[in-house]
Amino acid sequence: MLAKADDWSYIYTMSKRELKRDHLLDAGLKVMATRGYNGTSIQDIVNAANVPKGSFYTYFKSKEDFAIEALEKVTEERMIQNRHLLSDRSICPQERLTRFFVDNIGGCEENLNGGCFLGNMCQEMSESSEAIRIKVRQMLRNSTQSIEDVLEEARLKDGLKSQLPSPILAEFLFNAWEGTLMRMKASKCREPLNAFLTVLPELFAKPQA
Amino acid sequence: MLAKADDWSYIYTMSKRELKRDHLLDAGLKVMATRGYNGTSIQDIVNAANVPKGSFYTYFKSKEDFAIEALEKVTEERMIQNRHLLSDRSICPQERLTRFFVDNIGGCEENLNGGCFLGNMCQEMSESSEAIRIKVRQMLRNSTQSIEDVLEEARLKDGLKSQLPSPILAEFLFNAWEGTLMRMKASKCREPLNAFLTVLPELFAKPQA
DNA sequence: AAATATTAAGTGACCAGTCATCTTGTTTTT
DNA sequence: AAAAACAAGATGACTGGTCACTTAATATTT
Incomplete structure (x- = not known):
């Protein structure tokens, strides 16, 4: 895991799905980092990522x-x-x-x-x-x-x-x-x-x- | 305020109201300290203090x-x-x-x-x-x-x-x-x-x- | 067209806060 | 001092709204 960490080339091999997932993670993280876990709703996360609400659960189980x-x-x-x-x-x-x-x-x-x-x-x-x-x-x-x-x-x-x-x-x-x-x-x-x-x-x- | 802080005698002059308020504060604090602000509901607080829900707002405005x-x-x-x-x-x-x-x-x-x-x-x-x-x-x-x-x-x-x-x-x-x-x-x-x-x-x- | 991925529209649970009503205690009137 | 009037506190049902999560219909891919 760490051995590969420096290798950014995997970015180019990421599927659309993985990219979207990554985007959701980035955007949601930003919100959650400032408003806290309980202070951040799924809606907040998908809004921040400009992704429809229903999509969330195809990427994360909870x-x-x-x-x-x-x-x-x-x-x-x-x-x-x-x-x-x-x-x-x-x-x-x-x-x-x-x-x-x-x-x-x-x-x-x-x-x-x-x-x-x-x-x-x-x-x-x-x-x-x-x-x-x-x-x-x-x-x-x-x-x-x-x-x-x-x-x-x-x-x-x-x-x-x-x-x-x-x-x-x-x-x-x-x-x-x-x-x-x-x-x-x-x-x-x-x-x-x-x-x-x-x-x-x-x-x-x-x-x- | 600090000048009086060592004087515990005021405890004996606390009204029932003040005592109950104090109790609510103590019990609720314990819950909130472990579960966090957003993780603690008013219901949790009054349950911990064995006080009916409605009473909460006669002691605290929010x-x-x-x-x-x-x-x-x-x-x-x-x-x-x-x-x-x-x-x-x-x-x-x-x-x-x-x-x-x-x-x-x-x-x-x-x-x-x-x-x-x-x-x-x-x-x-x-x-x-x-x-x-x-x-x-x-x-x-x-x-x-x-x-x-x-x-x-x-x-x-x-x-x-x-x-x-x-x-x-x-x-x-x-x-x-x-x-x-x-x-x-x-x-x-x-x-x-x-x-x-x-x-x-x-x-x-x-x-x- | 079959399989899979995406999504909008729910779903019931729970939230903070309100309210009409009830209880209790004190004051005023007689 | 008894009765009536009033005030303050207590209370659980209720409200509008939001929550995490589900599902059934739609779109996309194969």
């Missing part, structure tokens, strides 16, 4: 199924987007990590209404849908692993100020990041982001100067 | 109004709970801060389904209800301020490892904490909490030993 697929799609896309960055050894790990976060504020940047779809679903749906909870947990784990890898590399290369194990630091950092995105949703300002980006370098070794 | 009052109540109660702790100078600031966090996992501890009502409302409702968003932002600010106070005190007393301004650190820390609570909701395990509590001491000065 609203829950849609959400799970959307969850998968959004994190997979983000992963692809970030794979190059995170493994680009021409940039130092610290810089890579910083960019990783900043690049992923997504919609948040434009109108400060972003937040994180994963976070949203986690908070709203973890208790109601076990299937969604499991999927969210998996996606969260994947992202944490990416951070851990960079952290480990940084430690080996330039050293880290903290002696704590990378899995702990990665878990902490990623959760801190999710909290930051959440806070931005309520405060609609850049302060939470600033705080995060200001504290982040504290993890890394001080310059020898 | 569901939104209920949520805002619940938000206020839950954070005010937490504030009262924590005021003694946070201002108890017989405990060192670092220990106070740690306890502040640990004491507030709330329901999370028992069945790992807790999360944070504030966080929940923030993620789910910030885009749909400006009134709720503003209230959440205010409550979030209050909590951040509490942390900032302890941090500033710690800095003056024992010093802080980080030279960054306390408001920045407090903002970062509190958001990290909210993210941690969120993550626990999805993962239903103690790992996020452990990561947070392990990294937290890194903020403080190393022992001179």
Whole structure:
């Protein structure tokens, strides 16, 4: 699955059906990310995608199924987007990590209404849908692993100020990041982001100067 | 308002009406905290409180109004709970801060389904209800301020490892904490909490030993 | 024309919020 | 102090509307 993720050529081999499905996923995701799961109706989704209502159920077996697929799609896309960055050894790990976060504020940047779809679903749906909870947990784990890898590399290369194990630091950092995105949703300002980006370098070794 | 917060005697002067209202708030809050705003119906709330449906609207003018009052109540109660702790100078600031966090996992501890009502409302409702968003932002600010106070005190007393301004650190820390609570909701395990509590001491000065 | 994909029009359940009616408690009148 | 008048609170049935999901008729493909 991940092995193929960089290969965009499959786009051209997608059938009309797959394209439409993909479109539904994209458009619906956008709505659900801002209005939440329960705040988004099937009607909202098909409206956003300009697709007749009845079509929805030929592509997804339920609203829950849609959400799970959307969850998968959004994190997979983000992963692809970030794979190059995170493994680009021409940039130092610290810089890579910083960019990783900043690049992923997504919609948040434009109108400060972003937040994180994963976070949203986690908070709203973890208790109601076990299937969604499991999927969210998996996606969260994947992202944490990416951070851990960079952290480990940084430690080996330039050293880290903290002696704590990378899995702990990665878990902490990623959760801190999710909290930051959440806070931005309520405060609609850049302060939470600033705080995060200001504290982040504290993890890394001080310059020898 | 805060000046009176420690005075529990008003409980005995509460009218039947106020008591019932309070009960509705407590019971409904519990439901809404786990199932979310849109996932909780008025019927769910009155069922939880064992109160007939019709009564709801003699106490609250709308569901939104209920949520805002619940938000206020839950954070005010937490504030009262924590005021003694946070201002108890017989405990060192670092220990106070740690306890502040640990004491507030709330329901999370028992069945790992807790999360944070504030966080929940923030993620789910910030885009749909400006009134709720503003209230959440205010409550979030209050909590951040509490942390900032302890941090500033710690800095003056024992010093802080980080030279960054306390408001920045407090903002970062509190958001990290909210993210941690969120993550626990999805993962239903103690790992996020452990990561947070392990990294937290890194903020403080190393022992001179 | 048979098979398959698409879709508009439902369907019953449930939603937030209202309302007419009933109960309870207090005040005023006698 | 008893009776009558009034007020405030309590209550479940009800309303218009929306929900996720189904289905039967239509369009498209083979």
